[in-house]
Amino acid sequence: MLRTEEMLLNVGPQHPSTHGVFRLVLKIDGEIIKEAKPVIGYLHRGTEKLAENLQYTQIIPYTDRMDYLAAMTNNYILVHAVETMMDIKIPDRAEYLRIITMELGRIASHLVWWGTYLLDIGATSPFLYAFREREMIINMLNEISGGRLTFNYMRVGGVKWDAPEGWIEKVKEFIPYMREQLEGYHQLVTGNEIFMNRVKGVGKYTKDDALNYSLSGANLRCTGEKWDLRKDEPYSIYDRFDFDVAVQEGGDAWSRYHVRMKEIEESLKILEQAARQFPSEGDILAKVPKIIKAPKGEAFVRIESPRGEIGCYIASDGKKEPYRLKFRRPSFYNLQILPKLLEGENIANLIAILGAIDIVLGEVDG
């Protein structure tokens, strides 16, 4: 009779499908995972400690490096927290620029996820398509902010740079193009039977699990919870746009795939409206003190990043540096459910499950 025994398998920290430096210690019996122990912290840079000695504006570049695939939302959460504390009214033009850049960032982030996820589970060419479109977005963001990934674009009270001439037109042109490509993506991948077999029913959890494990973003919406901070606790000027919250009921990787694909569409809707409403002139920075000082007290605000609910807590003693700064990083929270999902799974599903959570290690480790 065949006898099996448990063995330890180390995955990572340098493994392409972990999308960064993430390590998993697996206890496996044959091909079945008995226990998975995530090991994180390889990319911990002590942002929160560093921030205690930096002025608020100086902290913004550090936020770029947390979720480096969607740095605009990271920029925004910090300035949004400070603005909430200081009660600053943001000029309209700045708000529109913020929305447009953030939504472009969201699409870019989902494109990276789409491309790399399919690459992880064996489809090579979608990656190339996704990065082709993403490159266009990055070029646009580069043009407005001067950075391809680390934008350092937002400021307390507005944004750093105004849109260059013809920039909004480029965004407008991009929208129908992206819609067309998205259609192509669906034709290429969504109906593919091999793909469906790889993701349907894989990494499944219920809504109760999702809430219990503090999941957010697509990881929560895939279980049927219709919840999006842009819609339900509108910040900035999201209440001016008409868009839907992408929801699926399945709770598996397949549902998460659909949620993210739908979110690209919804982002395009927002972009379309924002580009149309974009004010032809106006300030891009509110009148704020030269040295930003959040009033004494504390605040915790949260917004919807591509990966879920990103939050920022500031405790201020009225100085120009925060007394304590803490980011609620969605990838960090979302990753917690991984050991539960992997238990009893076939090892071949490991990558399909991990990839569907959509983590960025810079954000996990903070």
Add this chain to the structure above:
Amino acid sequence: MSGEKDLEQLKKEAAAKAKEAALAKMNAKQQGEAKEESPAEDMDLAKQKAAAAAKAKAAALAKQKAQEQGEGKEESPEENPDLAKQKAAAAAKAKAAAAAKAKQAGGAGDDEKAKAIAAAKAKAAAAAKAKAAAQAKQAGSAGGDDEKAKAIAAAKAKAAAAAKAKLAASGGAGGDDEKAKAIAAAKAKAAAAAAAKAKAAGTKAEAEPQEEKAPSVNQPYLDKYIKVIEENLGSDVLEDSYINNLSKEVPTLVAKADSYYKLAEFLKYNEQLGFEYLSELHGTDFETHMEVYVHLYSYKNRQSVALKVKIDRDEPVIDSLQPLWAGANWPECEAYDLLGIKFKGHPNLHRIMLGDDWVGHPLRKDYEPYDVEV
């Protein structure tokens, strides 16, 4: 260059300080009130003060001072730049006193300092600072002395220091130095900074009455939570409760440490509350105590609540919320790793970010890096 003069200066300053103290105490009070209430009062006060200073100055002055005085008088009807300077001077004085008394003036000083640095020659400033720091130990008011020393250094560089110091001692106090410096520094800059400050004060003044006049939309929720909690858990589980106006008016509950878990459990399972989602958990070192901040959300009722608990800093132990919300697992590990807060009942409390052999908890305010190479 600056050594002897500094000694002289500091001596005079010490003399001036005694006299200034009484005045400054009063100023600080008024200043504090004025700041909270309205910028206008602040300006009146500054005007009076400036007038007094101007008189004292006019009594015995060098040529250069006369010129400055002339400038000052000319400008005062125009209000803005001169007033701003005077206001700045008033703020600086208030700060010195307040720092010595109650550490309350914190804010305004930094702009002041920046200006002073700009004006002072780098060397003079550095020397003055070092001496002032030494002196500050006696007086126990580092910030204020620093600033004054710098201001004096700046004035000295412009000469006519001795006469001025005497004058200052006789009534005008630090204001004259401040003024001279402010004039010497680019006027445009001073005006801009003052304008920014005025704006900051303006927004503050605006924000506060607003908060006071209308009770928060979340007030009924807070009242409801407290009512339900008191009905079921008794009246001694909460240390405090309020609406946090800085944080989008989130209802905030401060639990007593020994009923923290009980309260959290109640918040989750009570039907009327039903906070089934833990959005955020982290700790903060407030030096007097540690604090754990938890942000909960109820998807059922679409309501947020912030739960806080204060922990003894020397022995930071608190119940773990992991048994209630699985999502509290890693955040508690993070709080343990970076702040040293121990969570009782956590299944696997370990260093999640740093290496297992790391010494100390970096986010504690008294943290000293152990590894000299880092």
